[in-house]
Amino acid sequence: MLPVIAIAGLACETSTFSPARTLAPAFHPRRGQAVIDQYAFLHPDTPLGQAADWRGILTGHALPGGIVARDAFEALADEIVVGLRDLLDATTRMIHGLWFDIHGAMCVEGLDDAEFELLRRIRTVLGPDVLVSASMDLHGNVSRPLVHQTDLITCYRMAPHEDELETKERACRRLVELLTTRESLPRESASSGRLPRPLKAWVPIPILLPGEQTSTRIEPAKSLYAAVSQVEAETGILDAAVWVGYAWADEPRNHAAVVVTGWDAAAVTAGAERLARQFWACHADFHFVAPTGSLAECLDTALKAPESKRPFFISDSGDNPTAGGAGDVTWSLTQLLARPEFQQENEEEEGAKRNCPQVIYASLPGPQAVxxxxxxxxxxxxxxxxxxxxDDLHAGPITMTGTVYAIKHGDRDALTEVVLQVGSVFVILTQLRKPYHHERDFTELNLQPRASDIVVVKIGYLEPELYAMAADWILALTPGGVDQDLQRLGHRRIRRPMWPFDRDFTAEPDLSARMIPPSCDLDSEIVI
Structure with missing residues (x-):
């Protein structure tokens, strides 16, 4: 008989510094077979798909944004709990495992540590004996209670997250391996008859940095994450993971962390402490993944760039919708359109073509404008x-007069998109906010980013396709819900001291490994 493994989870990277709210439809929930269909590695014709009886309950992955409305969380969480109860009834109470498919930085109105709360509710249905494997974004937050409720917990090892699907497959594969191999291991004790559970070492690290300073494309994060696989290769270790944490939320759990899982207590402890020490040793060496400047400085640099440096990409980082920004901050577009260099269209005038740089700006929500x-x-x-x-905290609505250049209907995120040409700037307006990460996002609007002079995108570090297109790149330090200047956001609830909020540590932080009780010991003390 194949092990029965349920799949459930909610994912939303949430800025508590954005006035936006995330509602239930934003999660685009999948149910039943649709949960499995989205992951090719679980399809019936794959080795992993054939290794277990996978049962989709509900997964929801929302575009990063503002805090999740409490009623949205309650509705989706209740549906997950009911779905698991129904599955237990259908399988005569035989669920062996759960893949907890989450991001790890979801904030919900009136709750701290929302992922732990969701898993706690799931555990009340599944009980303590079901094995839980969680996969997370490396920008998630790993609290002690969350580690306690899981048996295996891992995260991405690349930023940008080119290994997202690889990580999720790893979490599922290790869960299957654990379910199928631990039968051969000795019971915990003759009296309990319980099968063994992996050991987990957790180390909280007092560092909280934005992803734009911790990209694995550059040092020191490149070497730090290279060390993860080295630790994992040690005898007695099943998995090793390092979380940077999520910097744009204000909860006590927001900080970096290490978790190492395995069968050998000494190896697990040593591996976790090795990674934690390496992280702390380089805490002052993290820097932005690209040159930075004010928006004015970035535009000046782009305009002076030679032809070989175009298209020149500028990250409008403060309102990045894939980090939690509302996406509708107008501050940067207002500054851009005020520049005289872009106020004339490229057109024939008295036999000579104007030399106005062509700019693409992506993007700004405006349902009525669309x-x-x-x-x-x-x-x-x-x-x-x-x-x-x-988000009107930084600038009000912007009024523009221009020519309608393109219209597109049917986008999953934006619904309808419009390109408005204002001078030499092609402004993408959307019905709902949308990230622009792929070349097709532009070409399907009849825009050619490779032939443009400047491309301004609401993003932090460039996603792979944008990175490949950019002849040069600079990161603009602009205002918004995911401002790169963390100190001006006003964190009040994170644990202190915390780098870089505090730079004068009177003593070295405690980087000793905390051995977390197994998830089956639900009565053990939970210390946040």
Missing amino acids: QTAVAAGIGATVTVSAGAEV
């Missing part, structure tokens, strides 16, 4: 206002 442009049609001149419907 509706007006769609009604007017391609080629029409319209005056519209957009932005600042959610």
